[in-house]
Amino acid sequence: MSRFLLIITLILLSFNAFSAERVVILAPAAGDIIHKLGAESKIVGVTKNLEGFPAAAEVGSHLKPNIEIIKSLRPDLIIAGSGKYFTDEIKAAIGVRTYIYDPSNLAEILLALRDLGKEFGKAEVADTVEKSLKTQISGLKKPACRINVFFEVSQIPLMSAGTDSIVSDIVTRAGGYMSVKESKKVFKTGIETVITGKPDIYIYQIGPMNKNPMPPQSRNEYRSLKAEYVRVDETEFSRANTNAFENVRFLNNIFNNHCSNR
Template sequence: MKRFLLLLLVLVLPSKGLCYERVVVLYAPASGIIKALGAGDKVVGRTRTDETFPKAVNVGSHLRPNIELIKALRPDLIVAGSKRAFPEELEKRLNTKVYRYDPRNIEDLLQCILDLGKLLDRQAKAESLVREFRERLTKLMPLKRPVRVIYEVSQSPLKVAGQRSIVTAIIEKAGGVNQVKVNRKHVIISPEEILKLNPDLYIYQEGPMNRNPIPPRERPYFSALKAKTLKVDEKEFARPGLNVIDAILRLNRLFK
């Protein structure tokens, strides 16, 4: 009888073994959330450009991680991006639990926060972060009409955000509409097509994907561009992390 009761307790009580203690983060936008959850002490590996956890081991880039180095860290959880960035073949080689952090819209992002909270035994903090996010969304101001937007990802080749980009979710939540309707994350486009779409606002990012961009109005092929232009930090807009709420509110104020 005593043995049966012990077994019952094991099955009913939450197990600490169900949360993860050694984490390798292969997609930097997730790092900010892990830090906000208060679980940074669990991170043992990170990508080369991820500065959130400087004491964690550098395991290479998110597209070309050092698999043998990751194995040596003995992680019990890997936080990766899409299957395109971290293919299933690599996942099989590691034989470790992989969580796919790849939010495409605001609800996806909030769910990712809750998921990470559960995986890292920080459920209460995750729920608090989600509540705070939703509360800040109540500060959005209504607009008389949607603002037509195009978001430049890179100047050369000329590439813009498509419908599957988190940028589109930011624009829409702020009260705008992405003029590019292609169902892809990034879309190569011609200057002529952009002029034809006739946006109200042309946003261009500056960062690793678009280093030292020339202001659109100084480019000969945009001499006929009527839109207002806005330069933004790539980290603020193109990375699907907690920064998204600040980007939404900033755009909403600008649209107003």
């Protein structure tokens, strides 16, 4: 029995030995999961728009990471977003193991949570967090009426969230329907398209992509719309992370209240 326990102990120690210890985050949305895992102390570098890691060095933006700074931090893991920006050339130049974090729905967020839990040696913590997140979206009430939703990513140019975005999955799970559909994460659209879609709920975000929009209810071009307007924080709503689960419940409440007040 003692030999068996010794073998198990050695196996567990070997797993911990390979857990990430010096990590650079180039996918801002992943920062939330790192906090949930309690692995902040292992982060040595972050992008300039990612807060909550005071001990980490700034390594540029997720669009233009500073390769020299990243290499100087001697990371053993990089958490990057879409390969569109973290190209094979950048990957080769840095020469460090990479995890691509680019979920577009809640199921993929949970998968990334499990993956990163293993990477940081926090598998049990990840399991606990996953159960909590699933509880958040259990028992939702289906809206009693159809809710068409338009999501404004930016006012100028007018851009909307597509069906491949986390926003689309949040809206769908909350019981709504995207009023303008395109198989992209974000796409340009027009005022006439918005009006033709007759949204019941018009959601607009405030943040880096939509810094100072005029409230849509005050815009002359939307005078014919009979929509309820909802303002959200871009960093809390449009980043694919654990906040998405809370946002599903948030929108579900709004949708149900809208149906009740019709």
